[in-house]
Amino acid sequence: MNLLLQTTHSNLKAQIPVTGSKSETNRLLLLQALFPNITLANTSNSDDSEVMQKALNADLSSRETRDLNIHHAGTAMRFLTAYFATQEGREVVLTGSQRMTERPIKVLVDALKQLGAQITYEKQEGFPPIRIKGQKITSNKVSIPANVSSQYISALLLIAPKLDNGIELTLVGEITSVPYIKMTLALLNDLDIQTSFEGNIIKVFPKQEVETKEMVVESDWSSASYFFSLVALSETASITLTSYKENSLQGDSALVEIYKKMGVISNFENNTLSLSKVPNFKPEILNLDLNNTPDIAQTIVVTCLGLGIGCHLTGLHTLKIKETDRLEALRVELTKLGATISVTNDSLTLQPSYTINHNVKIATYNDHRMAMSFAPLALKVPIIIENADVVSKSYPDFWEDMKSLGFFIS
Incomplete structure (x- = not known):
């Protein structure tokens, strides 16, 4: 048109x-998947948020691998990669549009592998589509280049409270897009999840349950x-x-x-x-x-x-x-x-x-x-x-x- x-x-x-906000909505949708007693208001009506919600709600009860198409939604691809890496017993293939298969995901995949995640590339090394076998993750120390998309960093921080030992994330080099990292930490803090961001080290402490709460998206x-x-x-x-x-x-x-x-x-x-x-x-x-x-x-x-x-x-x-x-x-x-x-x-x-x-x-x-x-x-x-x-x-x-x-x- x-x-x-x-x-x-x-x-x-x-x-x-x-x-x-699409940025806030997608972070909160992932947190809601981890803590189902959160409710959300004024969520984004964007394609990206709808794709994210649809993938999080996909029926993964059968033993078969599910193919989830993320289309053009870069935020969803990154956040869901981290989310499904922690979902024990579930196996998914995340794919997307032609452009999505040209957008790098290696930095995030490497970080998740440091933590013990099982992720392989279906076609080209470093790019979607990727196959994820959900695991129980107990390691908590991980490092990631700081000048990459902040969405890689946020993806790790969002899954951290549900990991047995949380996460201690070391950012290597000059940090890009600090406000987006701080947004993620602020949303975690709103749920009384303890975090710290000192120098180039971010910590998110484990929390298995949160209080029932409505989160209103700006x-x-x-x-x-x-x-x-x-x-x-x-x-x-x-x-x-x-x-x-x-x-x-x-x-x-x-x-x-x-x-x-x-x-x-x-x-x-x-x-x-x-x-x-x-x-x-x-x-x-x-x-x-x-x-x-x-x-x-x-x-x-x-x-x-x-x-x-x-x-x-x-x-x-x-x-x-x-x-x-x-x-x-x-x-x-x-x-x-x-x-x-x-x-x-x-x-x-x-x-x-x-x-x-x-x-x-x-x-x-x-x-x-x-x-x-x-x-x-x-x-x-x-x-x-x-x-x-x-x-x-x-x-x-x-x-x-x-x-x-x-x-x-x-």
Whole structure:
């Protein structure tokens, strides 16, 4: 499905309910599988979370090996690898889309094997599909490179309380995406599971049972990023998003400070986040290290193009192993729009530019964030988003919410 986006005005006003964070939801779904007396509210309605839930609920009562298809859901692949490694007597093969079979899993598999897990590769060494024979795991000391996807680290931390001896995890090298690790630890702490994170060593202590509790998922900050972009590119705006809190567990809440540099004012009141535009704001070139928040890089660079300013973004090495190689995808698509952009293995540099090409077709590469990050440019020029239904991976209601802001979508 290709969509043409355009608008006749750039004065935005709406109240938009955003569903729960995909990151929090998937962590809590795994914890709920380990501790069934937890209940969850405001969970994400994303494809990724549905895939995760379906896999956790799969009937594994028979002796036969079950094949579980995770499609494009990278978080689910990593979390479920750790989960099924601990499920005694169960055997599963985790597979996914063509792109998923190109996304590395070796770092996590090696760490789980250090703990005594039984995991083998069905095809290519280091990549899905993988065969997992669930084991009772008693070892508790494990080390993992610290500059890899934080999801590998979180996967180990989430299963830790149910292991007889918990986990003592040593992170080797410079740590990436610390907020996501801290989110995982905070969710464990909310269940009165004891943890510590000192220097490069994380400990999670064993806890076989937790108190019955409802866990309410905060709305997704990555999804909020597109509204920050829309406000920055608007003439005037008043957009209210629910349900958000000022002291969020989500690293992408850094949007508040980043977009302040692009003229966006954020106000929190009664679990809502209101965004408005500073009149006649003149932004300057942005220099940002996004090591802790790589998922908002696409939104930021597209906003900069729309504002006519340059940016230099670093800390982006994990973007090369996402749904697509996001750095290369950005280079190709922004160049179509007339931008001058260069990328390395971990950075991106955009030159200031004052014209944007009209009616350009933006390829999305099966990547939800490519579709949504480019959409706000419709405030500046008509734009065509290819394979637009890819947004269902994290934000199924995105195009309806764009319509509520007055965009024409055909």
